[in-house]
Amino acid sequence: MDIQALRLQIERIDTLPTVPSVLKKLLKVIENPKVSLNEIGSFITSDPVLTSRVLKLVNSPVYGFPGRISSVSQALILLGMNVVRGLLLGVSVFEVMQKSMIGLWEHSIGTAITARIIAQQKGIPEPEEVSVAALLHDIGKVVLSLKFPDEYAGVIADAEKKGTFIFEAEKNHFSVNHAEAGGWIAQKWNFPRSLVEVIEYHHKPSLSKTMVVQSSIVHLADILVRAKGFGYAGDNFVPALNPAALQILNISEAELSGIVLEMDSALSHADDFLMQDD
Amino acid sequence: MKSIVAVSRDVAFTSMLERLFGEKHKVIIFSSLNLALDYIYNSIPDILLVDFVQANPSAATVVSDLKSDSIFGQVSVIGVFGQDQEMPHNTVLPIDDYLRCPPDERELEARIELCIGRSDRVVETNPLTRLPGNITILKQIQHRLETSVIFAMAWIDIDYFKPFNDKYGFARGDEVLKMLGRLVLNTVRQKQPQGSFVGHIGGDDFVFIVNHEIMEEVAQDIIDNFRSIIPTFYDSEDRARGCIESVDREGTHRTFPIMGLSIGMTHNSQRQFKHYGEMAETASEMKKFAKMCGGGCFKTDKRVV
Ligand SMILES: [Fe+2]
Ligand SMILES: [Fe+2]
Numbered sequence: 001m002d003i004q005a006l007r008l009q010i011e012r013i014d015t016l017p018t019v020p021s022v023l024k025k026l027l028k029v030i031e032n033p034k035v036s037l038n039e040i041g042s043f044i045t046s047d048p049v050l051t052s053r054v055l056k057l058v059n060s061p062v063y064g065f066p067g068r069i070s071s072v073s074q075a076l077i078l079l080g081m082n083v084v085r086g087l088l089l090g091v092s093v094f095e096v097m098q099k100s101m102i103g104l105w106e107h108s109i110g111t112a113i114t115a116r117i118i119a120q121q122k123g124i125p126e127p128e129e130v131s132v133a134a135l136l137h138d139i140g141k142v143v144l145s146l147k148f149p150d151e152y153a154g155v156i157a158d159a160e161k162k163g164t165f166i167f168e169a170e171k172n173h174f175s176v177n178h179a180e181a182g183g184w185i186a187q188k189w190n191f192p193r194s195l196v197e198v199i200e201y202h203h204k205p206s207l208s209k210t211m212v213v214q215s216s217i218v219h220l221a222d223i224l225v226r227a228k229g230f231g232y233a234g235d236n237f238v239p240a241l242n243p244a245a246l247q248i249l250n251i252s253e254a255e256l257s258g259i260v261l262e263m264d265s266a267l268s269h270a271d272d273f274l275m276q277d278d
Numbered sequence: 279m280k281s282i283v284a285v286s287r288d289v290a291f292t293s294m295l296e297r298l299f300g301e302k303h304k305v306i307i308f309s310s311l312n313l314a315l316d317y318i319y320n321s322i323p324d325i326l327l328v329d330f331v332q333a334n335p336s337a338a339t340v341v342s343d344l345k346s347d348s349i350f351g352q353v354s355v356i357g358v359f360g361q362d363q364e365m366p367h368n369t370v371l372p373i374d375d376y377l378r379c380p381p382d383e384r385e386l387e388a389r390i391e392l393c394i395g396r397s398d399r400v401v402e403t404n405p406l407t408r409l410p411g412n413i414t415i416l417k418q419i420q421h422r423l424e425t426s427v428i429f430a431m432a433w434i435d436i437d438y439f440k441p442f443n444d445k446y447g448f449a450r451g452d453e454v455l456k457m458l459g460r461l462v463l464n465t466v467r468q469k470q471p472q473g474s475f476v477g478h479i480g481g482d483d484f485v486f487i488v489n490h491e492i493m494e495e496v497a498q499d500i501i502d503n504f505r506s507i508i509p510t511f512y513d514s515e516d517r518a519r520g521c522i523e524s525v526d527r528e529g530t531h532r533t534f535p536i537m538g539l540s541i542g543m544t545h546n547s548q549r550q551f552k553h554y555g556e557m558a559e560t561a562s563e564m565k566k567f568a569k570m571c572g573g574g575c576f577k578t579d580k581r582v583v
Contacts, residue, residue, distance in 0.1 A: 037468065064406075064456035065511075074507045078457060080464035125518075192510070210514070 003175055009147060010181055011188040016142055017092045018049040019105050026050070030088050037076050040084060045072045046270075048108045048135050049142065050091065052189070054079070055132075057087055059190040066190040070129045098145065100156065103232025108135050110230040113266045114221035117259055122249060124213065133198035134218045138233065140182025140199070144170065156234060166234040167203055179203050206244035216245035224260065230267050279303055280394050283318060285311045285337075286329030286358065291379060295327070298387055311337050318344070322353060322413065325393055329358040330371075331379055338371045345372045352402055352413065354393040406452055407459030409478035415485050418475045419554045422487070423546070429473075430493035430545035433561040434462065434500065436482040437573035441524035441534040446513075454511050454537070455482060461503050462486055469496045485561075490545035497541045497576040504539050505574060512536065538574030540565055549583035 001009075018026075029035055029043050044050045051072055058075040059066050069075050076084055094101060115134035119127040145152040151173065159169035167177040174181075183200030198215045201208035202222060205215035219242055225231065226238045251259075281304040284295050292307045299305050308314035311328060318326065328341060345351050357373040358381075359365055365376060375393055377386060402411050410418075422429050436458065443451035455478075463476045466486045475487040488496050509517045516522045521533045542565025544557060551557040560579055568577040 063460065065453040068453065068457070068510050069507070070510070074503075074510075077464055077503050077507070078460045080460070081468060 001174075006174060006176065006181075007184050010143055010184050013143060013147065013185060015090070015092075016049045016052060016139075016146060017094045018047055019101050020093045021102070022047050022050070022105070023091060023093050026088055026091060030085050037081060037084075038073075040081075040088075041073050041076050044076075044088075045112070045132070045135065046109055048105070048139055050088065051132060051135055052139060052186075053087060053091065054084070055191055055195075056189040057083070059192070061190070067192050070132055070192040070195050071126075072132065073128070094146070096149065098149075098153070100232060100234055101142075101145075104138060104141060104234065106231030107225060107233040108138055108231070109270055110225040110228070110267055111135070111137060111218065111221045113270055114225050114259075114263050115217050117262050117266060118217045118221055118249070119214075121255060121259055122213075122217070122251075124217070129194060130198075130214050130217055133195050133214060134221050136182070136186070136195065137199055137202045137218050137222060138178060138182065139185065140178030140180065141166075141234065143181050143185050144174065144178055148174075159234070160236065165239050177203070203242075205242060206248065212248055216242075216248045219245045220249065220251075224263065225267075228260075228263065228267065280324040281306065282325045282327065282390070283308065283314055283323040284327040284329075285309070285314050285333075286327070287332055288329055288379065291329065291358070291381075294381075294383065294386065298383065299390065310334070311340050315340070318353070322417070324354065324397055325390060326353050326355045327358060327377075328355060328373075329379070331358065331360045331363065338366055342370070342372055352397065354397045356389065356393060404459075404478040404480070406455055407478045409459050409463065409476055409484070411477065412479060415475075415477035415479065416554045418477070418487060419557060423551055423553065423557070428490060428545070428547045429487055430490035430543055431557055431561050432486050432488070432493060432497055432541050432543040432576075433479075433558070433565045434458075434484040434486070434539055434541050435565050435569070437538045437540055437569065438534045439482045439537060441522060441526070442511075442537055445522050445524045450511065454508070457507065457511070458482075458484065458504065458539075461507065462500055465500050465503055466496055469499065485558075490547050493543050493545065494576065494578060497543060501539050501541065501574055501576065504537075508537050535573065540568040540571075540573060541576035542566065542568050542579075543576060544579035549579075549581060 025043070029040060044054055054072055054075045055069065058069045058078050063078065069078065112131045112135035116127050116131035119130040124130055155169045155173050156166065158173070159166050167179065170177040179200055179202055183196055186196040186199050194211055194214065197208050197211040198218050201211070201215040202218045205212060205219045208215040223238060223241050226233055226235070279302070282299060283306050284292055285308045286292050287309050296305050306317065311333065328337060330337060341355055344353065345355065354374045357365070357371065357376045358379050359376060361378055375389055377389060402413055403409060404411050419431060439451065442454070459478060462484055466474050466476050466488060469492055470488050477485045479485055512522065521535050523531060523533050526532050542561050542563065544560040544564060564577045564579050568575055
């Protein structure tokens, strides 16, 4: 399939399904009449699909300010409780559950938490924006495996057999990787430019035009979370850290070990979000 | 309670109206449309019933003029015709519903209630924010004053909106207005789901109505929410710098801070307002007062009259 045709197919996706454990909790949250916007907000920001759903709606031309909102809490203020409830009621789950999906969800949450820690450490003005971008960075994997489930399973098997990384096997098969595919869908859904760019460049942050620092943070977070063994991003070994990213962020060894220490405690709290049944 | 103006010389018909609706709504009877006009212009009834059985020939023109006016076009007009009378085409006589005379009681009741329901749903709205506009704002406030409801009226205005518009253009300015409309509506509804109201006066002026006990809390929430969201409407360099360069009213270049909100509020718990104008003016005065603190704050009318 040529790239244009692939892009058109991907852009036709309207909504993404989430994983079953999230849906179970979701129903509890929205059926509670006393739930606050803050509670709904923190629930949404722990799921890449729910987050992308909310951002897609608030950035749609219907509301009149496309491409402006990159934070979930701001989106909730502008959409209002009734709209958000209605939006969440329509969420579906993956029909055929790939075992790797749960792992990807954990990987995404872990990356979001870690990216926020790095952003705060480096004094980035909008840490929430970086953490949203980190939560969504691998959305292209969700998109590809939803649209081409069999082919994507083949890609994973192929990577395993040849000992290459997923993003290389994706490129071999689709001629794009999940970062580019994720960038397409983010653009199609009118996400702010800043989010699109971080999603697109999280594997080669130094090429980002305007979001080089944020892309480097998400890249570093991605690698650190894998190194910790938190969640599962599809690869059995950890890809190398892009050396340019460390330079861009100008992180010392001491800073890095501080970040890793903070990760430990933050991730141990997040650990049971997806696993725990209630 | 709605106001129903009926124009008819048919005593059987008008007394039926008074009997059916006189208790629930305000029914005012006129013998001719021209006599009714002064009342209609001053009070904007919810429903206008016009009997065309023996009406004079100009009645259709009067109704048509009324419906074409942006302010009175929202009055629901029900035409009343004889059993065999031909009904003029909608382009000649633009009405919202019709009845055949003499009407069946149950049908008359159903038609009027449906008309009221419809006009409650279709309010005049600002095309940008789709929030109710001036007439609805006026009605909402007037109604509360007439029924002695204790409430607060707040007037919102954006600080430094004009230089923003000058620098980034109207399209971006409109984005901000649409965002503010959503923000105010949701913040107000979240704090007070029942009995509150949000309207768009025009430009960067908005109005909301809430219980006076929570008005300052709501105003502070609106100001805070706006402050957290507005930076994304600026280009990243301006956002980083925290200000924009633009031209002021005298044509000189200067820098303007990031936009904020000024809110002026008044309420009738300690003073009486006779009509909308008096209250709106006080709220607007308080808003000007709020502006003087440099933006991003609210001021409440504390006078006891
Ligand atoms: Fe990735
Ligand atoms: Fe990743």
